[in-house]
Amino acid sequence: MADTTGTAFDIVVLGGGSGGYAAALRGAQLGKSVALIEGGKLGGTCLHNGCIPTKALLHAAEIADNARDGAHFGVHTELKGIDMAGVNQYKESVVARLYKGLQGLIKSRKITVFEGYGKLVDKNAVEVNGQRVTGENIVLGTGSYARSLPGLDIGGRVITSDQALQLDWVPRSAIILGGGVIGSEFASVWRSFGADVTIIEALPHLVPNEDEALSKAFERAFRKRGIGFNLGVRFQGVTQDDNGVHVTLEDGKTFDADLLLVAVGRGPVTAGLGYEEQGLTLDRGFVITDERLHTGVGNIYAVGDIVPGLQLAHRGFAQGIFVAEQIAGLNPQPIVESGIPRVTYSDPEVASVGLTEAKAKEIHGADAVETLEYNLGGNGKSQILGTAGFVKLVRQKDGPVIGVHMIGARVGELIGEGQLIVNWEAYPEDVANLVHAHPTQNEALGEAHLALAGKPLHAHN
Template structure:
């Protein structure tokens, strides 16, 4: 950071995926960029979300399949007899997070992005205060992310009622845990916790796990979770919580009572927009989210916003893409957001991924559809790798054969979904996908087979 340079072309508040991408786009255009972060570089995704949870998932899978021992050439902690399995997992997770965070620091230094540590607060349409410094900017970008809000009656205490950061930083794991909420976060945490020997009960008030996903893949994941020993309770609503000498007692509507060592609240996110961040600037809000136009410009023309603070899908890859558009527009372009297909991924075992409309959503919109199904049990690569749990479901618009939805539960689903998202972006039809030559044996052939189930093609 160069403290003498207090005027910038773009000032960014928040260094998560949206802020990080915006900083790089603007810096590559030779703009003067300031990036403000009050916690660790990389935001929630890198430090307490995407990366640490995927690291723990990887360790959990290793423990479940191969045990905790290390191999020659691996990090010393794998063979440290004084470390528990959880201790090794924490060491591995922390190493990966640090590696990526140091990479960010190196990139910012190389690109001459000035990094300010502290809470950024708007003081005007072109002024941001951080600590005791005032920065002036032609444009400002808000990318402050979101947080898990306290749930009335289930307030966090850091010991018995916890949120994701508490768990990721925990020195030890409880013997049992109740997870309130079976969305992506709840399911991912349940998946790796059970690999570490924690007895997990997953509570969801909707009809299925992952209620935002197609019910076919939700049911498939539920079957896999039951095989893992996860106690899945759907259509159950938490009524009240007791703290006991041994942990917590959760009372459900209807009279059922659950007990565990801890309760993890995995319900909801809200934008990180406290009054100090917005300051005296009169930004237009809608239900607590910043209102932006198709260029990510707020009601104050010099201020832009992306990611969780504007609502919509609260996904890192969405914020990343929005950050690129916002930075381009803030530095001279006028490019509207194209509203592309957005894949959603859940990193469980098996993985879950989806893009576009579910069958139920398409029907609710009055769209006549065709549905194709294919199963991992008939996929050569899945059989050879003993990864036969799962399926692929495609939703095709009957009027023109175009792919409008794809839903997967199975090995590498979070990778395969990129092919479906690309096809949808290009307006591809199920026939075109069915008639492609797909490498064999690959997991991705499950997408081809689902499309072939919808059409008459040369491969029938």
Template sequence: MTDVDVLVLGAGSGGYATALRAAQLGLRVTLVERDRLGGTCLHQGCIPTKALLHAAEVADHVRDAAHVGVRASLEGIDMPAVNAYRDQVVSRLFKGLTGLVGSRGITVVAGEGRVTGPREVTVTDAAGVATVHTGRHLVLATGSMPRTLPAVPIDGRRVVTSEEALRLDRVPASVVVLGGGVIGCEFASIWRSLGAEVTLVEALPRLVAGEDEAASAALQRGFRKRGITVRTGSPVTGVKVEEGTAGPVTVALEGGDTLRADLLLVAVGRVARVDDLGFEAIGVRVERGLVVTDERCRTGVDGVYAVGDLTAGPQLAHRGFAQGMFVAEDIAGLSPAPVDPAAVPRVTYSRPEVASVGLTETEAVQAHGADAVRSLTYDLAGNGKAQILGTQGFVKLVRRVDGPLLGVHLVGDRVGDLVGEAQLMVGWEAHPEDVAPLVHAHPTLDEALGEACLALAGSPLHTHG
């Protein structure tokens, strides 16, 4: 049995951030992980998918090279080589994280961890040997896994989740992507760029339904322009896989339509890892598949916190980072401010990208009333860098009348790089009049934020809308 100041169950984004910050503050830390340091984000999520998205972007640039006077041709996609590139990126980051955790004096325990008592975790290693670990504080950070549907059985070959999709050694000729959220849109974008025929199916009326309606509409237009077929408002009623490993998949939609493809990706979100881990046995409440916490990530059980994907809120790595650092500082007695969900930026790294922070226009109207909210959309057609890149999209600002910015919504290639400034604007409750005088470098996409603020402040320099 070992006893430390902070015992962390799960070494994904939220877990290792907790451990690193706690160790930095002089606390003794034990970090328990069933797989590899870095969790889903590093090994099956954020990093490998963005590496594939970069390879896909390069393929698109080669196809479009003639438009800028460069003679080039795309001879094909070497998927094993693409995967090797992806794995190199992940490996370098994994080695760096492993070294960083080791340098901080954090004890890492490998094995399946289960809560077996108040602030106690029993870990069973690969050899079946169990050890008991305790801490003055226990942080639950077990993350999430792909959500599946009863009507759509996963076989790992023709019907896959995002985890199997990352391991494909070929580009399928045709794909149906089930789910128009972030994961589904990113994979649809990847496969289309790599040469597949893609149909994106979403049961809800629009793609990325958590984003502003204007952003959803712009993404759908962008996808259709790229040749991606989009079917919204189309629940799936069943799936049939023909016999043989090379057989196609038939997807039945509500209303009687059917789709056929070589591969079906089920990307309907992720579910928290909360089952059979002993949480409820010690009094931790689990409702609708999520651990219940207050704004300070406390579970209601003395000394037990929860962070990241297993709690209510956006399942984003950077939210897990922020919550992990917050919990470590809270345990150390620093009294940090809680993580504000409205200030957490969101990015869908498709082509075009969708990025946002704060309230949508609909949410702002619901919160403050239609008469108290004003919005403005600045089209990227007026931005020099957007013309150079050949991208279309916009910056949409939502503010309180004579008040601060409540939300910023961006569509276009590389707009994810703008969301940092957008976060500062919303997080610091800036008025457009505060941002308008600031100088933005020319020519950059960042100028569009400045131009939009100028326009919303009543002094537009160029045409907008």
């Protein structure tokens, strides 16, 4: 075991996912000596089993839809089938390039990487492979895992997103348990690849964390695509045999399919890592921190999916940067959770930032909130793309915009401006004075704010 006297590093990061490696990169950039401990591959879930490979599948699905629908645009194409070996090769090549780039970046910043699964053994030490790695500051970023339900065992034809990403065949039919982001994205992929898909969601709507207007529009779009869903009833059980899975709901309904994808969310990876033994407070496995992401113990911070809130890679990036700057004494501004953009990369896409209408009314009062919907039917580029949807704005009456919500093809690319509008507390009149390029979908944000400012151009009063 290595000598444990003194402090070997300024920062020791446990976990090389989005939050962890962001803290390591920013800490090194600020002149700190950094150790990064990772038992799997640098990049974590997002790069290897989450954001990147799923979006690669979604892009392949978009190509399939374009080939299938080419005649609508006067381009005669024929979709001969889905070659999953080719799809997976493309997906893995994207991941490999990004992984190589990340490894190079970590090396260029002179970050010391320890390969192995670490455990917090003191307020300033992590043990990995029998070696004690000490640091003046500890950053915990051990990530999350695909959850299941009590009594629902993963195996065979019952899979999570981890196994779904590795499939080398397209199911003829699939049942998806969970209508949130992960379930909706896989439903979109598999439907584009030709599968019959049914989503089971215990809550009243798909993408239930979004504004209700978006959820309802999303359901209409999925119904139009032939994606089935059963809402507001809980899952009861599943059996499987050589022919597939047989799912039963609490109301007695049954569904049969080739596969059951369990997409009921992600749990924090914190068990057995020494967190509670060192005095950290955990709630259902999540590490509790203050607004500055400090755990209340020593100089220990937590970032990413183990901290309660949105489980998003870009939240992890932001938190990792924040903690590194906090350690360096830069006194960064705390991250406002409602100001973090959220995107579901299905067809159609859903993108939002800020408060939903319901949450805004709960906080500010029903009479103090104003909303507006701008239909993408009035947007030239959306007509060219053949997409439907809308932009919904939520504002305080006579005050700033506090929520931007969008549904339609490619709207995830528009949420950057929405984030600026909400986080900088812009008034509709401020945005209405900005000139948006024509014809772009981005223009729809400008048109929506023109309308909310009382001077609509391509929309009715």
